[in-house]
Amino acid sequence: MHYIYLAVIVVVIALMIMKHDVVVPCIVGLFVLGFCYSGFSLIGGAQAVFNGMMAAGGDLFDIMLIIALMVAMLKAMEAIGADRMMIAPATKLIKSPTMAFFVIAVVMYICASFFWPTPATALVGTILIPIAMKAGLAPMMACIAMNIAGHGMALSGDLVLQGAPALSAGASNADLPTVVANGGILATITGVVVIVITVVMYRKEITTRYVPAEGEQAQQAAEVANPPKCAKAFAVIVPIVFFIIVLRIIAGAAIPSMSKIFGGDATALLGGAASMLLILICLFTDRKTFLEKIGDYLRTGMLFSIKIFAVVIPIAAFFFLGNPETAPGILGEGAPGFLFDLGNAMQNVLPLNPITLSIGIAIIGGITGLDGSGFSGVPLVAGLAAALGGPLGYDVAMLAALGQVSAIWVGGGCLSAWAFGAVASAGVAGVSPAELVRKNFIPVITGLAVASIVTAFML
Numbered sequence: 001m002h003y004i005y006l007a008v009i010v011v012v013i014a015l016m017i018m019k020h021d022v023v024v025p026c027i028v029g030l031f032v033l034g035f036c037y038s039g040f041s042l043i044g045g046a047q048a049v050f051n052g053m054m055a056a057g058g059d060l061f062d063i064m065l066i067i068a069l070m071v072a073m074l075k076a077m078e079a080i081g082a083d084r085m086m087i088a089p090a091t092k093l094i095k096s097p098t099m100a101f102f103v104i105a106v107v108m109y110i111c112a113s114f115f116w117p118t119p120a121t122a123l124v125g126t127i128l129i130p131i132a133m134k135a136g137l138a139p140m141m142a143c144i145a146m147n148i149a150g151h152g153m154a155l156s157g158d159l160v161l162q163g164a165p166a167l168s169a170g171a172s173n174a175d176l177p178t179v180v181a182n183g184g185i186l187a188t189i190t191g192v193v194v195i196v197i198t199v200v201m202y203r204k205e206i207t208t209r210y211v212p213a214e215g216e217q218a219q220q221a222a223e224v225a226n227p228p229k230c231a232k233a234f235a236v237i238v239p240i241v242f243f244i245i246v247l248r249i250i251a252g253a254a255i256p257s258m259s260k261i262f263g264g265d266a267t268a269l270l271g272g273a274a275s276m277l278l279i280l281i282c283l284f285t286d287r288k289t290f291l292e293k294i295g296d297y298l299r300t301g302m303l304f305s306i307k308i309f310a311v312v313i314p315i316a317a318f319f320f321l322g323n324p325e326t327a328p329g330i331l332g333e334g335a336p337g338f339l340f341d342l343g344n345a346m347q348n349v350l351p352l353n354p355i356t357l358s359i360g361i362a363i364i365g366g367i368t369g370l371d372g373s374g375f376s377g378v379p380l381v382a383g384l385a386a387a388l389g390g391p392l393g394y395d396v397a398m399l400a401a402l403g404q405v406s407a408i409w410v411g412g413g414c415l416s417a418w419a420f421g422a423v424a425s426a427g428v429a430g431v432s433p434a435e436l437v438r439k440n441f442i443p444v445i446t447g448l449a450v451a452s453i454v455t456a457f458m459l
Contacts, residue, residue, distance in 0.1 A: 005338035026318035052317030063163040072301030081224030085235035100132035105149040112154035125428030136209035143429035151413035151421035157187030171382035174397040182401035190447035197443035319379035358456040365403035369411025372419035
């Protein structure tokens with residue numbers, strides 16, 4: 001059965017390299033392993049498929065819900081124009097092309113951390129890029145700033161919503177707070193290196209005042225004709241509330257006498273705050289229809305979240321079979337952790353040391369990101385990190401975080417022209433996704449190489 005599991009992994013990696021979806025081989029793999037483990041029972045095979053998806057879905061549902069609630073709240077703000085008002089102060093800082101580049105990067109990082117990169121791209125791009133172009137920044141440079149800060153640095157670390165770290169921790173059986181901390185360190189290191197290399201390589205394009213061609217313009221956000229009086233209030237209240245929450249989370253981690261709020265507790269706090277803000281926004285906007293409006297926004301948020309995780313769940317389900325902690329819940333009592341067993345066998349054959357292991361995990365993470373999702377490869381690379389690093393006594397949480405960062409920088413939209421992150425960023429700025437990825441290539445590869453070296457020293 002271990003050979004069957006290994007064969008499915010090879011097929012999955014091969015299909016990812018060829019830019020194909022890998023949901024089918026993962027589901028078939030679940031069925032075949034369940035069929036064999038249950039004594040060649042078709043019923044056992046079918047049950048393994050469902051049990052695997054239930055295990056993965058249950059592990060991911062809190063992240064799906066927090067993303068849905070955040071998007072629902074942002075949509076409610078968008079309806080009254082409060083989202084535009086919320087980031088309007090940043091437009092006053094855009095006085096030169098260079099300042100525009102860094103303002104877009106900082107604002108995008110903050111918005112993507114709280115509201116997820118795709119909604120943040122529409123929010124930040126349609127408001128700030130037209131203003132940046134008026135200040136003389138080329139649309140491609142504005143797109144790069146938005147892309148590497150949002151779909152690269154913010155998404156790969158995912159410090160606030162913690163969707164990516166939850167996947168890594170679940171597949172590697174590592175401690176979630178440790179994965180979050182390590183992922184934050186590596187994502188920040190990668191992001192800083194990428195930004196520095198980008199500024200050095202494209203200094204002339206950033207600093208030289210850009211003159212738009214006739215008729216050239218980026219997408220602009222539609223303004224709300226008559227925003228309600230409460231819009232300005234919520235444009236201030238929403239960021240203040242989440243800023244206070246972040247301060248409380250940091251204080252809990254830094255002050256021993258204060259209770260810690262981390263992992264699921266932090267997710268619950270953020271989700272509860274978003275829910276209450278959604279109710280208040282709808283209530284003060286239109287008291288006659290607010291009950292129906294809340295339902296509409298929640299449906300929109302949940303549909304957005306499901307689109308992200310619908311393909312991730314069956315993939316995660318298959319790689320949960322690699323973990324001895326989760327495999328028995330899928331196949332039944334006594335089921336082995338296939339990937340962990342393979343890792344134990346491979347350590348006696350492969351020359352694994354901190355350097356080769358870090359570079360290997362980063363490369364595999366990058367390969368899994370070629371499918372354009374970023375998230376779909378996280379369970380695989382996190383499972384490999386535990387299987388290869390665990391038996392040798394290396395820091396599994398650090399290796400899993402490196403794989404997570406590599407997979408998302410490549411697949412989140414920075415190095416995959418077909419990824420939705422690249423298409424959305426380029427579409428808002430009015431540039432080519434392929435050209436965006438080409439310009440990102442050297443900075444991002446350099447950043448991931450530095451992150452791999454740092455990981456090797458920290459193992």
